[in-house]
Amino acid sequence: MWRRLVRLFAAALVCIASVAQAAPVWVVELEGAISPASADYFIRTLGRAGDESVELVVMRLDTPGGLDKSMRDMVKAILASTVPVATYVAPKGSRAASAGTYLMYASHIAAMAPATNIGSSTPVSIGGGGSPFPSPMPTPGPAPESEAPEEGGEDDAEASPPHEPADAMGRKVVNDAAAYLRSLAELRGRNVEWAEDTVRSGANLAASEALERGVIDLVADDLAALLDAVDGRSVTIAGVERTLDTADAQVATIEPDWRYELLGIITDPNVAYILLMVGIYALILEFYNPGIGVGAVTGVICLLLGAFALQMLPINYAGLALIAVGVAMLAVEAFTPSFGIVGTGGVIAFVIGSIILMDTDLPGYKVSYPIIAAFAAVSVGIVVFSLGAALRMRRARVATGIESMVGARAQVMEDFTASGRVRAFGEVWNARGEGGFHQGDDVEISAVDGVIVQVKRTGPAGEAR
Secondary structure: OHHHHHHHHHHHHHHHHHHHHOOOEEEEEEEOOEOHHHHHHHHHHHHHHHHOOOOEEEEEEEEOOEOHHHHHHHHHHHHOOOOOEEEEEOOOOOEEEOHHHHHHHHOOEEEEOOOOEEEOOOOHHHOOOOOOOOOOOOOOOOOOOOOOOOOOOHHHHHOOOOOOOOOHHHHHHHHHHHHHHHHHHHHHOOOHHHHHHHHHOOOEEEHHHHHHOOOOOEEOOOHHHHHHHHOOOEEEEOOEEEEOOOOOOOEEEOOOOHHHHHHHHHOOHHHHHHHHHHHHHHHHHHHHOOOOOHHHHHHHHHHHHHHHHHOOOOEOHHHHHHHHHHHHHHHHHHHOOOOOHHHHHHHHHHHHHHHOOEOOOOHHHOOOHHHHHHHHHHHHHHHHHHHHHHHHHHHOOOOOOHHHHOOOEEEEOOOEOOEEEEEEOOEEEEEEOOOOEOOOOEEEEEEEEOOEEEEEEEEOHHHOO
């Protein structure tokens, strides 16, 4: 009896130990630009992994770069994580460029598949090529030989290195990025010199070269090879050494949820811009012609979604202010026509604000010019409509008051020679006229004197309007 109980107890202990050792490995796949949506998806997944005691989170990465703010949020989450993070550049042919390099350096384990590359981490926003407007001052050409400083002189010593931007703002951005990547390299014990080089000169390495130069920890053909390679490896989590046990771990790929899909759609700059414009124009339409509230409801929903997306994107607040001013001027033109003066200024402010709205030179984070042109055309249409309505109102006949009665038709109610009665506007009026008038004749009102109308003959009653 006792032996059987001991055996059952031992079997239970073995089962509990096996369950305790079977901590899973989660795989998060990030493909494409690092965006607010991907950052939110990764950070939430990392938080869940900590709550569920996951052994390792593998971020399978293939990115050309992305937004600096989103990348820094992900780096902070990795550094504060209670779960080890392995960034794995895969499958073959993938890359960890620009922002991806920072994620690799921040991770506890950095791995790459063969035929992948890493680097090109120079901040692209310092290029200055994003502005559609010409520079106000021409770029100075090379100095004449008579004015050129001598080699080794003071001017030459203070000149910027050829791979650094010449302007002060560009140098500040590059120095900040270089220091940030250097600090990550020192924290993880990786190549500090190359970290500096990839920021300042855009250096790039293939997987095998990155391994030789200490930029990454290992090269693995696939996920299974990666888990075998890191099994038994020690990593530091919150100052405590931890040994990974991934040999027989269950692998679970975390699928993106509806929140990721929604953020991925609305944080597209073009979609965010369209939501913002549709919301504004829907509210203008609702105020211009109040109805059952469809315009107001649509406008509020679109505005809230657009505002939520814009606060996650790198926007230029001067551009946003110009858009707001332009739309306000268009609304003023629609409600109180100024014969196009205010509306034209509104269109100009709207177009300039739309062009400079996004404060980045990344190709994927610019509002498309055709979309801007489409909404500018709508704005011009509002100005033209308002101007046309104002001109029509100016040329239209007076519709109320005594002035509106002049020229109107009336019908003689009884025969009279100098004065009598006529019916006009559904009422009976005293009338005076020259000549004789017969009952049923159609007459025209030529003047109004108090309650008496002056009439004149226009034709027989059969032609009455």
